[in-house]
Amino acid sequence: MRVLELDSYVLLLSGKDCLQFLDGLSTNKVDGTCTTVFTKPNAKIIDMVEVICVGENVALVGHNEFKQDLVNHLNPRILQQDVQMRDISEFNKVYISVERYPETEKVTIVETFRGWIVVAPTSISINATMDEEEFHEHRIDNLIPHHGYEITSASHPFNCGLHHLVHESKGCYVGQEILTRMRSRNNTGKSLIRVEGNPDDATTSGKTHSLAIRRV
Amino acid sequence: MDCGTCETSSPVQLMTPEVVDVNLSISNKAQEMLSDAFGDDRSMALLVGVLSGGCSGYMYDLQIVEDTDQSCQEINIDGFRVLVPNASSHLLDGIEIDYVDRLMGGGFKINNPNAESSCGCGESFA
Numbered sequence: 001m002r003v004l005e006l007d008s009y010v011l012l013l014s015g016k017d018c019l020q021f022l023d024g025l026s027t028n029k030v031d032g033t034c035t036t037v038f039t040k041p042n043a044k045i046i047d048m049v050e051v052i053c054v055g056e057n058v059a060l061v062g063h064n065e066f067k068q069d070l071v072n073h074l075n076p077r078i079l080q081q082d083v084q085m086r087d088i089s090e091f092n093k094v095y096i097s098v099e100r101y102p103e104t105e106k107v108t109i110v111e112t113f114r115g116w117i118v119v120a121p122t123s124i125s126i127n128a129t130m131d132e133e134e135f136h137e138h139r140i141d142n143l144i145p146h147h148g149y150e151i152t153s154a155s156h157p158f159n160c161g162l163h164h165l166v167h168e169s170k171g172c173y174v175g176q177e178i179l180t181r182m183r184s185r186n187n188t189g190k191s192l193i194r195v196e197g198n199p200d201d202a203t204t205s206g207k208t209h210s211l212a213i214r215r216v
Numbered sequence: 217m218d219c220g221t222c223e224t225s226s227p228v229q230l231m232t233p234e235v236v237d238v239n240l241s242i243s244n245k246a247q248e249m250l251s252d253a254f255g256d257d258r259s260m261a262l263l264v265g266v267l268s269g270g271c272s273g274y275m276y277d278l279q280i281v282e283d284t285d286q287s288c289q290e291i292n293i294d295g296f297r298v299l300v301p302n303a304s305s306h307l308l309d310g311i312e313i314d315y316v317d318r319l320m321g322g323g324f325k326i327n328n329p330n331a332e333s334s335c336g337c338g339e340s341f342a
Contacts, residue, residue: 010217024269041272041333041342054217076233077268079303080277080286092217108217119217172271172340 001099002130002138003118008094009067010119011060015082018058022051025077025173027157027166035112037165038070039175043156043182046073048147048165050117052110059108061094061119063147073174092119095126098138113164114144140206143194149204150192150211158182159213161192190215233306240264240300240308242293246315246324250296253280261290261297264313264326266304270340272333274307276326306330 013022019030026049028036033053038046047066052059062070067089074085095118101109107126108119120126130138138144143161145151150160157166157179166179182188190213195202202210242250254260263284265277281299288299300308312327328334331341 021268024267024275025273052217059217077273079268079274079307080265080301081267088217106217121217171269172275172335173269174271174273177271177335 001097001101002134003095003097003101003126003128004130004132004135005126005128006094006096007064008061009064009087009089010092010094011062011067011071012054012086012088013058013060014056014084014086017081017083019051019053021074021078021081021083022058022060023170023173025074027162027173027175027179029167029170033110035165037157037162038073039156039173039179040073041174041178043175043178044153045151045155045157045160045162046070046153048151048157048162050110050112052108052117052119054108059088059119061117063151064089065148066153069153091122093122093126094119095128096135098130098135114146136204137206140194140204140209140211143192143211145192145211146204150213155213156182156189158188159190159192163188233303235302236305236309238289238291238300238305238309238311240291240293240298240310241312242296242298243312243314245317246313247294247296249315249324254296258295258297261299262313263288263299263301264308264311265301266307271335272331272340272342274342275340278324 023030026036026038030036030051034051037048047062047070049060049062097116101116101118110117145161192213195210195212198205198210201212204211260280263279263281267275267277269275286301288301291298307330310329314325316322316325334341
């Protein structure tokens with residue numbers, strides 16, 4: 001089993017308006033467990049998160065470096081809605097498995113386009129059997145963007161291979177006007193591509209190929 | 217994920233905006249439309265709130281209600297009861313509730329001096 005530990009945060013949202021709250025602020029249709037992207041008014045990425053329904057609560061799993069920006073984005077928008085937010089990062093570790101991860105007691109596993117996201121309490125030991133280099137090779141082979149490499153605050157979802165997370169017909173959210181205009185004009189700018197070698201503009205460099213964001 | 221443990225974690229410190237005593241006005245046209253909606257029954261109230269969402273991050277929420285379980289300020293304007301949730305009061309101070317009579321995109325419209333920008337449909341602001 002090839003597993004890598006991710007540098008992730010876990011926020012736990014509770015309250016009856018959680019999903020509606022997340023749906024109103026992110027690019028994908030959020031009506032259950034899914035992956036979605038929070039964007040700024042200029043459609044640049046705040047964070048891409050896994051939304052995981054856990055009983056009556058909803059966990060948001062995102063990249064640690066982007067946590068404060070996301071909290072700052074969500075926090076002032078909790079007004080009249082029934083939403084409470086807890087930071088449970090210290091109680092959990094997050095891993096990604098590039099192969100189907102077996103069901104394990106107390107471990108939450110969700111299949112995503114990146115692989116299987118595994119959220120385990122810190123009390124449960126999971127062996128990280130894959131190093132970053134191997135993970136990057138896997139990403140390059142499968143054109144999978146990653147936080148801090150392709151998914152950054154300088155890119156928008158169409159740039160970095162997250163076009164499938166921008167719902168085509170959902171209602172308004174922050175950044176939607178720009179993304180919808182780009183899509184309807186068929187002008188989504190640069191795209192994530194796999195290139196040979198290790199060019200200067202590579203966002204992830206591998207042994208024989210790299211990932212790059214280029215106009216194609 | 218061990219949510220039994222999670223429940224002992226402290227909540228993320230939420231921003232609690234200052235509650236502002238809201239001043240608002242209702243245009244003559246909007247008052248006419250409210251009169252039509254309420255009839256003689258002035259026990260009903262117009263709830264003016266703000267929810268997250270929309271192109272600009274905040275969306276107006278207008279409802280005709282008898283009462284609400286939200287903590288609200290009640291404002292009486294020419295016999296109309298207007299309820300403003302305290303949680304949104306900082307975003308709604310100084311607004312004018314207007315009514316725009318158009319074939320497309322008509323209806324109640326909020327003119328908000330606190331809004332830095334608003335989307336084309338007028339329902340969302342930042």
